[in-house]
Amino acid sequence: MKRVCESSADRITDLPADVIQRILVFLPIKDAAKTSILSRKWRHQWLSIPQLVFDNGFAQLKSDFEARSKLIMLSVYRTLLVHDGPITKFELSVLGLEFCDEIEHIVRYLSSKGVQDLKLSCSSPNPSTGGYKIHTSLFSALNLKSLNLNSCVFTPPTWFVGFSKLTNLKLVDAALPDGFFVDFLPKCPMLECLEVIECSGHSDKLEIAAPFLKSFNLEAYFMEICFKHAPLLSVVALHLSEADTPDMVPLFASLPALQEFHVNYDFLRVSLVHHILYPTVAYFA
Template identity: 50%
Template sequence: MKGSCGSNADRISNLPRDVMQLILTFLPVKDAAKTATLSKQWRENWRANTQLVFDRDFSRMSKTELYALHSSKPLMLEIFKALLVPDGPITKFELIIPGLKPSPDIMDLIVVYLSKKHVQEFLLAFSHHLDDDGYPAIDGKVPPALFSARQLNCLKLHGCEFTAPSWFLGFSNLTFS
């Protein structure tokens, strides 16, 4: 068949916008970001992405390498930079990197930014190991800015330490599952 490999062969860039956005939600963040180089349509869809999941696939580091770091500041900066790309709201944010030693100042910036972007689902998991007594280790403090994210309807914290400020009256939109 003549002409089947012509300029009309790029069928994936002609998919409906909602299908392209759905594809992005199934890709690791680094791979989803790379789709922006495919075409103008993919670039626009990456900028419209509302769900960001940062996990081991994002860090590309083994658990041992992460534990060996004295500071995960460079990785935290990469996460913050990725947050700056989407134009609209970020409805879902997950940070699940085993062994990540969070940088409190950058973590606070991330939470403040997400609060302004109307984050609805927030999952933070700092630790996937046990302490000497066999209890889940506490590896990071939840930034106080999280308590200003009043639009949250799903909040999951693992291996985190937090103290609610005295002015905090609760998350009125949280649903329990």
């Protein structure tokens, strides 16, 4: 039995560093840290994993939200303090976590670490202000490929040149500047998936110009929707209130690649227009 255990330990120790990193990426961060006891070679491997996820599983939900939030932020800080190497993915999405100054510092830090996939989901301590304001350093993170933000004030600075690599953007309950779609989207030329959920602050007119956009999900109030240049857009989901009355005919006419259209109201009118224009496209309620 002793020889079997020693043999197994040797096989774990002898794994190449890139294989060890690959294993650690698939583990929750707490479990990844525990692998440091396996052998001397594994001791510091978890300190350089490129993907850091702090979610509800990491937080271990408790009733004392204030104490839990402080402990979570302390753990995140400690992890970043000892981390060595690039961070390609970072997620902080814990139920009940409120925005604090530490999160602003984290955004600054990640912007200098080449982050590619960023998700921040926390609530504002003062919802009347429209959420926490995203620090301008985020807009210098030019390696971003996926951005998911919740309950924030999303205002790009005047010097913002664009996210040339961004392919996925999701904004939930965010305060957007007037003319956001007209001004911001052209600066993200590679965007493929766009979700705008219950956001505020933009104008009633929605214009989408995104040459590589394939999927679009909207839950907001708009009186006019116009796809100026979206030749690859194949999936559109509109979740509108009964008071919204956008003209659907020009919308369909501007989407030559449309395959799926989802809408949450006025089923008969939308489906008839849809099938008259594109008989091969299926309608999903």
